[in-house]
Amino acid sequence: GVVASDAMATIQLTDQYVEIHDGEMVQLTNTDFAIETVSGSVINRAPYKATVDAADLEKGMYPYYMLKEIDEQPAVLRRIVQQYQNSAGELEIPNELKQAVQAVDRIHIVACGTSYHAGWLGKHFLEKMAGIPTEVHIASEFSYNPPLITGNPLFVFISQSGETADSRQVLVKIKEWGYPTLTITNVQGSTLSREADHTLLLHAGPEIAVASTKAYTAQISVLAILAATLSEENDFALIHELGIVANAMDSIIAEKEQIAELAEAYLTDKRSAFYIGRGLDYYVSMEAALKLKEISYVQTEGFAAGELKHGTIALIEEGTPVIALITQAENASHTRGNIEEVRSRGAHTCVCVMEGLQQESDQLVLPAVHPMLTPLLAVVPTQLLAYYATLQRGFDVDKPRNLAKSVTVE
Template identity: 45%
Template sequence: MCGIVGYVGKEEAAPFLLDGLSKLEYRGYDSAGIATIDGTKLVVEKCVGRLAALKEKIDGHVPKGTIGIGHTRWATHGRPADNNAHPHTDGAGRFAVVHNGIIENYLPLKEGLLKKGHEFKSETDSEVVVHLLADVYDGDFEAAVHRVLTMIEGSYSLVFLSKDHPDRLICAKKDNPLVIGLGNGENFIASDIPAIISRTRRTYILNDGEIAVVHRDGVDVCNFAGERIDKKVFEVNWNAEAAEKGGYEHFMLKEIHEQPKAVRDTMSQRIAKDGKSVVFNELKWDKDFLDSIDKISIVACGTAYHAGLVGKTYIEKLVRIPVEIDVASEFRYKDPIIDDKTLTVVVSQSGETSDTLAALKEAKRRGAKTVAITNVVGSSIAREADRVIYTWAGPEIAVASTKAYTTQLVAFFMLALYMAEIEGTQPSERIAELIAALQKLPDDVSRTFEDMEPIKTFATKYGFNEDAFFIGRSLDYNVAMEGSLKLKEISYIHAEAYAAGELKHGTLALIVKGVPVIALATQKSVYEKTLGNIKEVKARDAVVIGIAAADDTELAKYVDHVIKVPATDELLIPILAVIPLQLLAYYAAVTRGCDVDKPRNLAKSVTVE
């Protein structure tokens, strides 16, 4: 979730670029940079670290010019470093570009450019774009940008700057947000409204497949085919604080709604073009490597631990290799039985979780092979592990993790498919079937938001209860644990999750009249058993909210309320089933007047034991 700004007008560009980037700092980043055109010279200043480091670097010699672009980078391809910071330029210093998103086919494009003599300065996918532009440029800036867009694949918002055309910026959007602010004798570009709200409230919101040529006195918009589009002005009526949250009341709600994109980005580049296999260029495992592994050990904390529970099932069902899972804070104190035939998978959103990092080091000390699933490039865990799978979810601001969890599930699912293909433990038809379901997942996630009113109603009605219980079997139990954690950490309701089959072993003593029970019933293999457990709690006068697939016609007969999610393979449905639970926790916290984004006593990244 990098930040983009652009300016063309009659004033100096740099002050706006720096101010605009400061308004986007909430998005999280690890480097910053700006580029302007000073006379006939393209000037670029960038460095790793916070925006303050960039300001200190250019103190006393702020780049001149009335046109420019700026960027704050959240590392994906390439570690946080000066050379990987944006803007990127071509070898001759004629063009500059800033980019949010992922260029999926950057490797073959880069290989072709290298053969032509292009020299690259960074490890990023983004730099490929500006070299492509220089390669195809024949004097027509707009035509060259259009040609570049036909060559790249992936998701992006892009802004191009050319010293040969110092009167215009060109920007394009596909799957990543981009807005144009309309001023008087000046116009602005940004990845999010907070960057421009102090200068204008009149905007164009670019849609996917649109390109804009931005001059100081006008903006021309067309589609990728070159057909002109008449944009309607969107008048921003949010205040600055609301603008940072994209109009959402809280960061948590915004991040819940970012999950379709986050899931799509995690899948990006990891499905072969024929749609029949999973590709992990960052792993490059083969059958000899997997045959050398006797077991897998998953280690994580909190929400990441709950993701690991689902990951355990994915790997055991699809790869047929035994998987152990441990809470990281317990792992290194239990004298774990691991050796050079163990693959240890550590999971951490931040990549800085103290207990998980210590567990990773202990596993390596005992000879285990290691892989990390994390969201932060260059983090301590990413540096320590033998291999890294990045989730590319973008930064989470809210303490309660949402999109990190769903993208960790996607990463685990793809890892399991990848291993199953290598080991031949699943028929190719089954692999293709699961990949097809996976590719539909971003749209399925979007559909879960179509009717949230019942969830708001339940939260309002039951949000003042002091106890709530979650039940489920198989993968539903793992999701119930995450739903319970979300509710307790942000609403402060005492919530517990139980394996539904364990009710008669003590838990039924806690079920009394009116207590809310959230019952997950998405797993067809244990569906009838789950219905029996639901009848048990209903017999004690509990209020039951059921979570079911859209094609379920039975559950409504046995519960008080039903929330349905799109039907998909039962291995993938946990990624959908958790979203109503996230929303239920969110609206319960709002009902109770809690500080949703910053719950008491909790921190986003736990860096001490």
């Protein structure tokens, strides 16, 4: 018998799991187990089966899981579209969930880390496509400093593992308050999925590397699908546009060597770095910075480009890497102005730009995709930059120090 806080931790030993609820005790031997309440009542609970393809747990020819998972992103995107299509070829979410969301006047997204960054894109989609005011909260902050909640809200919990302790603490509180809940997760049968009213699955397959890549792009995709299915006038064909993104991802992944060269040129022997962008590019900058710092240990910040001059530009010195993301036509010229501001103070600038907005001196040009979906594409080179910067430093890409894949303690 084995006790684990996350089924994925022991999936190579068994696919049969019995859940343990709060306030229960377990007696475990090497051949049997018994569950009782604190008062001594015996509980008989049937196991559930964790369905994971064993082939997904192998690295195959890849040196690290992270690289495998980056490469899987186009296929994951296509799988998500397939899973959320109905027989008429239209995107669809369960009708019970759709009705529940249509009854609310505000959405609160609760998440941690990478999932929190995906939540900011969820806010953008839900407000712009579905017209629902949306707030984004760090789970550990919400627990002890909840905001003023009014009206008829829905709470959306985003978690790769579905076992995130900080988010679950909020979920328990929200259930006590009687508000409807939705979990967006990669793991069917996980705690956050079982305990919420509704679940949308990511269908990303097991993610083994500690640094999340394909789960992040899967979260963005599912959030976009959720928003689009709630939109009364869906002004673009999301299935078609997501297909274009998947193809564009393929083309970036095929040019890995170019990104490896950029990592060497910009990040070798650097102690700190910045990502900057505006709007959607700012949200991606936050995630890009997290990827780089959590595995390569380069102190990295993701900044709203216009905010640098309000204090942080003081940190720019000769050779400081500043990587700028430009995918939105409406703010491209403003971000270019910020690039000049840091360059004039000695920054070593690298520009990652959407096709159609590029200038001759830009380092990386991304294939053109729908402006609303650029985060799915823009994040991929930043994942690869983090990967190669870590390789060049000789660190373990999949197992960065001090971190765990599932954060199951508060």
